[in-house]
Amino acid sequence: MIKRCIPVFILMAAALIYSSCRKEGFLTATTTTNLDEKSVFGDSSRTVGFLANIYSNVGLSASLSRFSYNYIVCGGLEAACDEAEPSHAFSTPATQFATGTVNSGIIGEEPYKTCYSQIRAVNVLLKNIDNAPLRQAYKTQMIAEAHFLRAWFYAILVQHYAGVPLVGDTLLSYDKPIVAKRSTYEECVNYILSELDAAGNILPVTQTGLNYGRASKGACLALKARVLLYAASPLFNGTTLPADAGPGGGVSVDPSLVGYPTADNNRWKLAEEAAQAVITLGTYTLNTKNDYQTSSPGYGFQGLFPQRVNTEYIFQLMRPTGNSDFENMFLPPSRGSNGTGSFPYQGLVDAFPMKNGKLITDPSSGYDPNDPYKNRDPRLDYSIIHDQTVLLVRTSNGQTNGSAPVNIYVGNYNGVSTGQDAVHQGTLTGYYNNKMLDPEAIAATINHGSDRVQPLMRYAEMLLNYAEAANEYEGPTGNVYAAVEAIRERAGLDPYQLPTGLSQSEMRTYIQNERRIELAYEGHRFWDVRRWKIAPQTENIQSAGMEVDRNNGTVSYKPFNVTKHNFRAAMYLWPFPLSETGKSSELVQNPGY
Template sequence: MKNLIKYIMITASIGLAVWSTGCKKASSSGFLDPTDIGQINEQTVFADSALSMQFLNSVYAELPKTYFMQNGITGGGIWSFADASDDGEARWSSGFSQGYNMANVAGGSDNSFSLSTWSGCYGMVRRVNVFLFNIDRAPLSAAKKTRLKAESRFLRAYAYYHLLRTFGGVPLLGDAKYSLTDNFMLPRSSFAATLDYIEKELDAITPILSLDYPPEDFGRPTRGAVLAVKSKLLLLAASPLYNESNPNTGPLKALLGFESGDANRWKKAADAAKAVMDLGLYHLVEDNTTAPGYGYYDMGIQRKNSEYIFQIMMNTGRFYEQYLLPASRGGQNYGNPTQQLVDDYGMANGKLITEAGSGYVETTPYLNRDPRFGYTILFNQSLWLDRTSLTKKPVDLYMQAPGDGMSTAPYNTVTGYLWRRFCNENAGGNFGVSSQIGLVVSRYADILMCYAEALNEFQGPGPEVYNAVEAIRKRAGLMPYALATGLNKDQMRTIIRHERRIEFANEEGHRLFDIYRWKVAENLLNGPMGGMRWTKTGSNFTAARIVFETRKFNSPQMYYHPIPLKEINKNNLLLQNPGW
């Protein structure tokens, strides 16, 4: 264990998310396991300023696990949350996605996502508590200690945010650092109490953290990051799954949402988003001169810009290119967009493909689409940099003859599409430029959409709602980008939900948790999921829509993931979520 803590602290570096065997082992135990690394050699660690900093950095190293469905990029793959929604399918699915039908996943209530989220997030909480218990005796300045305490409390609140949206109300440890002699069997706190705890923690540290930091501290949470997470938290709480009629009964009712609805929760969410906007620090990256929607692409390949509010830093270049691009470009094709998502992209004129006058033609389906489509999805004959010629050449995602299986081979795609979101056009998975970008947790577009949604739900589509949505559409390069006047609340809700899907495709789990909190997953994750098969005969291509799987979503069971059975067996005070 002493070697383990030493290994973790050496490999964790400032602002960088580092996955290591040590990190994985440290978070694999129960969330109140008194043998956690925080108990090991604390006197030595916190007597040294560098080791004290590295201990906190080991908490940062766990952040990538909150971004994906499994344990980072080792030991089971990098399955995106998008591939659990109606937006995508995992490459190695073997029936895994099924609308994220965990009832079909080996292990049931001990499925890998629930285990990873529970143990990883509580591992972060425990380490933060150890840090807070010890940091005052570290040889650091008082000002430095104050800031580091606020940083660590942010990380703890962020971990609880993920626990809340995954499981509902969870046990709250406070600042307790449990020892072998303590009674650490705790029940789950209510949804409202968990939410209140997170909100109060964020409020307490907001005035402490700076608006920005020097380059050496890039990746640490700023005041804007705290306010942005609060905005996401309160939007979650105001949403139908938690804020409308709660169908649960008995003790579970308070664990899985509010016991009665309140429209004013939408107002709180709108105010939280407006607080970020009022900082005046963040702006959309917009460039429609280079090409329509180019700012959307350019934003996604930059390490730092005016739009990013908080991101998880990575320690490898070409991260997205390595995992998303096809084998012909040095990538590993970890996820495939669905036809449902492709069809939801409108046209460059702002119309949906089903609208009169859109100009959509089924035989040339990718022509004149919303510019974000071409910056998010690779389709058959899309151009991408070729390693040999260093020029852009067509990406082949077609069958050379009916039945040759090319599109279902391991390094191709089961849906006929690949992701290219956040990939740099001048790079492949193992060649070209190295953009060194991070995992974007929050950006200004997210704040604008949170504000628009919350304000529309609270008071309808006034000018502020229009302005926020149209800013997103304008940056996207739509022409015209303006919405029709006179929309009612329901019509604007449909537009906002559509824009969220398109703007945040394959980003931070937006789509999966959106359709959960809107309580519409039961409609979208039941039934056939589609793709496209292109066949080449001579020099001609023909397309056929396909169904690659039929999914099933059990409502209300699957809106709340199961508390890992291992934790239930260790603590008889924990109530399991319904259906598990």
């Protein structure tokens, strides 16, 4: 049976009441206590706050602080794959997936518990919304938002587990347990799509002003495009997972629970059309604005993430103004961070091409292993801090104290010896994450934080979704080239054009690498290597870092081993927690667990 969720009065106690603050709108919160359904849905602001509380959980899967141990943050999904090393080696899902030790007995109840608790909250709202003292038009919009959110949390569940129990409008409770029979993968996909279609027919194309951050028609179309892209991918489209991974828990797994038993190339067409629907809205564009260094190549990519509102974000996790938690997790110690995030691997660094668009493995690229960061894709510096990256230095009161390089080297350089930022001291890999950080923000501060929100779906992903689906269905057409080249042009590559005459396979390689670097640290890579079924190659690796040795006038770059990663076929999907499968034999465990 599905884990029986917390009583409704506890959900009400946790509901957030949102003010009409012009700066933060739907996000500004206070907490209520000791409220029942009648108290919440008998009050307009409490009703809106109840919905807003559901929104506060939408960043679950992509959270960069998702995994922790005794309140020590150990990173997010980037630390569970070939992107980054977790800051600590505690036993969290990040290290369990990286090292191949994950099983149903040690995996946590999140996201299973969190998603179903939010689905229950949606059902509570749908049951009670008619009683709320709100205008009917506003109720109609809230109902549509609730359907989007239900689809969102089911999409997260399917991403992790494939087919899951569909509970419809049922309210789970302590005194009415629900038999947790898994629905097929196809049934789950169809249900999510139906929820999105229903919501998208009502919601506005975008949300602006105080409604910024709420679900929109654009968000419905974007999630539909993502779900259909996953459904068309090799892992699910004609799945062989039960045979690959073996039976789970001694029970044969019906292939329809973990994908479509029969492959259908037309699923790529559906994914292509869904992504095209987002593009043809004409509402979203790649960001080309940067308030910091307007003349720098790739400035649109760099300047995207500190912006609270921009033309590229389709759906985002709203965050309070003045936030600096990303800086606190990821900046080098010399800039005031606590180093509890994750550290990029050398493999991710190597994935960024040269500024001329050629991979560093191309002999004609101009790559110099003795000067490895010179003339690289501008996104490298905007995503990763390496030795001698220049960052602002700020005092505790927020004043700028000039700029200075980050000294990650070992040895002595220009009279300066190894310091707190050095490899093996401040960083486990020789690198720090720079993705989504605000160059104006100071770690662990409020007065000098960022207005940033966290993107969960953005236009760049839709272009890449379209390119992938269209390439798989039609081959490398002109539209496929245009979508990928738009990403590369914004990135500052010169020339940004792809080689002409690419085969479908060659274009696939370019698209997959563009996803790896453009969407790094945004919660995509972990899933991408699985749905493409390339995880046996990308995850069975010896991860590496870079030690820069500077002594007087000489410098050398020495790769070193970090963590040995292991992958087995069961790890294409997450195991259901043993605490859940133990309650009902109808909740069939995933293959290999």
